[in-house]
Amino acid sequence: MSFKIHILSPELSNKIAAGEVVQRPAAVVKELIENSLDAKATRISVIVKDAGKALIQVVDDGEGMSEQDASLAFRRHATSKIHSASDLEEIRTLGFRGEALASIAAVAQVELKTRTDSDDLATHIRIEGSETIEKSKSALERGTNITVRNLFYNTPARRNFLKTRHTELKNITDVIVRMAIAYPEVEWFYASDDEVMLDLKSQNVERRVAEVFGKSQFGSMFKFDDANELMTVNGFLGKPDFARKSRIEQFVFLNRRFIFSRMINHAVFQAYEHMLEKGSFPFFILNLTIDPKKIDVNVHPSKMEVKFENESNVYRIILSVVRKALAANDLIPSMSFRDGNAVSPFDVKFRFSEQAWKQGAIDQTGAPVFPLRPDIRSGEQSTPPTPHIIGLDDIRPSESNLESPLPFETSSSSLNRVLAQRSALDQSQMPESKPIWQAHNKYIISQIHNGLMIIDQHAAHERILYERVMANFENTLPSSQQLLFPETVDLGASDYSLVKELLPDLVHLGFDMRLFGKNTVVIDGIPADVRIGNEKKILQEVLDEFKNNEHTGVKDVRDNLAKSFACKAAIKAGDRLNVTEMVVLIEHLFLAKMPYVCPHGRPVIVRISLEELDKRFGRT
DSSP states (O other): OOOSOOOOOHHHHHHHHHHHHOSSHHHHHHHHHHHHHHTTOSEEEEEEEGGGTSEEEEEEOSOOOOHHHHHHTTSTTOOSSOOSGGGGGSOOSSOOSSOHHHHHHHSSEEEEEEEOTTOSSEEEEEEETTEEEEEEEEOOOSEEEEEEESTTTTOHHHHHTOOOHHHHHHHHHHHHHHHHHHOTTSEEEEEETTEEEEEEOSOOHHHHHHHHHOHHHHTTEEEEEEEOSSEEEEEEEEOGGGOBSSSTTEEEEETTEEOOOHHHHHHHHHHHGGGSOTTOBOOEEEEEEEOGGGEEOTTSTTSOOOEESOHHHHHHHHHHHHHHHHHHTTSSOOOOOSSSSOOOTTOOOOOOOHHHHHTTSBOTTSOBOSSOOBOTTTOOBOOOOOOOOOBGGGOOOOTTSOOOSSSSOOOOSOHHHHHHTOTTSOGGGOEEEEEEEEETTTEEEEEETTEEEEEEHHHHHHHHHHHHHHHHHHHTOOOEEEEEEEEEEEOOHHHHHHHHHHHHHHHHHTOEEEEEETTEEEEEEEETTSOTTOHHHHHHHHHHHHHHHHHTTOOOHHHHHHHHHHHHHSOOTTOOOOHHHHHHHHHHHTTSSSTTBOTTSOBSEEEEEHHHHHHHTTOO
16 A cells, blocks of 8 residues: 655755745855854854855854764754743744754755864864765864855755845845844954955944944934833934935844844834935834743744734834934924923924924924925925916026026927927827926926826936936946045945945946945046935935845846936926926937836826816816
8 A cells, every 4th residue: 555645854854944944145144143143152254255155154253062062953953042842932042943054054065163162172074965974073263163165056946046146145244234233242254255345343332333334324323222111122213314215224133133023114114204205214223122021033934023922012112212212312393391281382392403494494493484395406495386387489598597407408499399300209299389387396297289298207307317327338438527526435334245246337327436445435426417416315325226126126237227326316206397497308208219108117108188188077
């Protein structure tokens, strides 16, 4: 009689388990570093080659392992962190599942050297595909040295699913940066392909954060600390004017373990309320200390998902703590009370930051000014502009024209003449010499032969810039404007690594820049499409958008870079344009190869037919 059910071999079961624990090189780095930290290491070195696919080496000066422990460490569910089921309710170490080393050894060639204080010689073990091929003694200082070579050499399908070298290296860098933030007392050394990426000495948390993220970014954040009966919360919050366009730089550590928590991220975001522009996200580092009995970290093999005993309480506390910290730093309004429980209607005072006054949100007495929209060119308060109503044939250059926020040279030529060159454009869509309006500083409206044409000004300019950048890449003819005084920019370790990877393409884009070491770059020139004074901001925004696009599946580096730059350098919704600027924008749009959609696929133009208008007004 044949049986359908059988027990999987240890080799196959280890490979299956490896699929949960070791998804990519960064996961290997994370698991090995966690072991080093649990071993009370004070110095950890990480060396990788080919983004971890060829080599990952982690060396620490921790407690080390005896020969017997070293041999058992590669067996499934072998751990020194827990002993009984009750220990799962009070986990105080980073590792505890006993799966990491067995999973790594199942899909790589692993070499381990380790020695304790009580051993004269180190234990040396070599394993390939879960099979021990060598066990010997060698010389080594106290600690552990583990080398992982040819990751996924025996599971080629998994290796083929890895991302680009840049993406995998960035994931490794992110892991190390997170650990370095959580453990500032530990020395960290990190090198990729013989190039030093990080070399951090033991220091306090303020100096560690400043060194990892750069002095410029550190100056845009402030430290906070709070405690209650449920938890202790401390860390750093970014000021609203330093908000980013993605959620990438948001760090949550629970009992010094980096975790992902949408609930916590949402609580912080809610605390900022209306202080952020739409589409912006705050920078923050949160360190939460909670009784291990009130949390469950045994949710997923990656150990980065956590369940809380009372999520609603955690949410409310974090929301309250962050709001309190923002108020204490003059970033949100606060009311002064005449006594402990009464508010006088004549004694309500609001405190704003100096930045709020500069942006026109308040006057010199501190009273709010409405509307709260600063003029985009001067930063001074302006009233909402009246609609532009003027015939295109009447446009003439005038000294009264505001300086154009568009990078290209303005032209007063008739829009009809330019559009007539576009034989592919349907005549019914050609704007006539009719009035042109800007609606809500966001959309351009013009009358066409049989209806109305509405253009999204940001999407239109984005398409123009995207095609210009792609043409520069093809022709290798970057258009750059030199700065009178070079700008030095401090970057975080991850962003500096990204700049190094993208440097040739950034040069083709128009950035005349050079690496200056220690996570610093010097900008000597910027693309012609960027206004002077925005060089630091545009570089950071392009890097943020590039990383954001990677997460959404944009794989081609140049296409990603062109989309990122076009998005961040284009005029924005809310930018007021005069008539000449609107005309020139439309001229350049219809000289583009694909004027109807932006690089991200959103529509640029919407046409409303006269028939549709008649129908809406009951004229059919």
